[in-house]
Amino acid sequence: MAEPHLHIVSFDVPWPADYGGVIDVYYKVKALAEIGVRVHLHCFEYGRGEAAELSAICESVHYYKRDTGKHQLLSSLPYVVVSRRSEELVDRLCRDRHPVLFEGLHSCFHLGDPRLAGRKRIVRAHNVEHDYYEALAQAESGTFKRAYFTQEARKLRKFETVLSEAGAILAISPGDQRYFAMHFRNVVHVPAFHPSARVDVPPGVGDFCLYHGALSVPENDKAALFLVNEVFRGLPVPLVIAGRGASPELRSAVARANNVKLRENIPTAEITNLVRAAQVNVLPTFQATGIKLKLLLCLFQGRHVVCNTPMVQDTGLESLCRVHDDPETMRLSIQACMAQPAGGAQLEERVRVLDRRFCNRRNAQAILAVVY
DSSP states (O other): OOOOEEEEEESSOOOSOOSHHHHHHHHHHHHHHHTTOEEEEEEEESSSOOOHHHHTTOSEEEEEEOOOOGGGGGSSSOHHHHTTOOHHHHHHHTTSOOOEEEETGGGGGGTTOGGGTTSOEEEEEOSOHHHHHHHHHHHOOSHHHHHHHHHHHHHHHHHGGGGGGOSEEEESSHHHHHHHHTTSSSEEEOOOOOSOSSOOOOSSOOSOEEEESOTTSHHHHHHHHHIIIIISTTOSSOEEEEESOOOHHHHHHHHHOTTEEEEESOOHHHHHHHHHHOSEEEEOOSOOOSOOHHHHHHHHHOSEEEEOHHHHTTTTOGGGSEEOSSHHHHHHHHHHHTTOOSOHHHHHHHHHHHHHHOOHHHHHHHHHHHHO
C-alpha cells in the first residue's frame, strides 16, 4: 500500500494535551504518525493558539476560528456543533480523496455534507454526548448553565442521527460501543489513547492521597467537594486536590479542612508527578460516560486507585481498582492502602490488562485497518 493519508478534524487544538478529549486526539495522531500515516490535522481554535508541536508529527496542520457568538445558541443544531462549521475546511477536504476522521460529535457539522459524498468518513465517538450533557445539567447549580446543558443535550440527541453518514464509528469504551451498535452500523471499540508507553508504578510508599481534574467542570467540582466534606473529613490522611478553576465553594471547603491542600493552575508534568508521588489516587465521579483519561493515567503511573462504580462502569478496568460507593467504605479502603506498597499479583494483573487493551501502537493499527 502506498503511504496512507488521513484527514483528522479536531474539535480543539490538541496541544498541550492537558484535558481528556485532546489527550485522546494528540496521542492518536502521534501513534498514527509513528506507524507511517501522513496526518492532515484540522483544528478549531478558540483560545489555545497554534502549536509547533503538532507540525512536528503531522503532514499538515490547519486552524479554523470557532464561531462562539451567542447568536449560535438560537440554532436548531447543538451550539458545540454549529460553532464548528467552516467553508474553508470543506474546501480543503475537497482537494483530495483521502479518508476523513471526525473527532467527536462536536466536529461533525460537515459529516453529511454532499460535497464529501463517496468519501470514507469515520467518527471517533468520545462519549454518548447527550448523556454527558444531561449529567452536566444535573451537576450544575447555576440556572442559565443548567438550562444551556439541558437544551444542548436535547439538540445533541436529535443531531446524533448524522452518524448514519459515517462509514464507521470508533467507540471509546465497551459501554459506548454497545450503545452505538444499537443505532448504527460498523461500530468498533478502539480504546482511549494516552501518554503512557507502559505501566510504571513507583516503588515505595507515598504519604498523601490525590484527586485531580478540571475543577471548572461541575462534575469534577462535585467530586472534589464530596471528598473534602464526606470522605476526608476527620480522616488522618492528607489529601491534595489539583486542577484549574476551583469554585468559591470548593476553596472555602478546603480552607476549613486541616488535612486538604489545593494546587491550582499547575502544569501537566507536575500533575503527573503528583499522580506518581501519591499513595492513593482517589477518583470518584458521578457521571458514568465514556472513559476518564485521568483513570488511565493513574493506573499506568500511580500506586493504588480508589474510586466509585461510575468511574469504572463499562470500562473493563473494574478489577484494577478498589471500587466503593459510600464514603465510609471509601475511607476504610484508603486507610488500608496507606501503608501497603503497590505490587504483587495486583500489579501483574494491571500490566496484563493495560498492555493488552491500551497499547497506542496496536490501537492506531486498528484504526488504519478500519480506514483502509
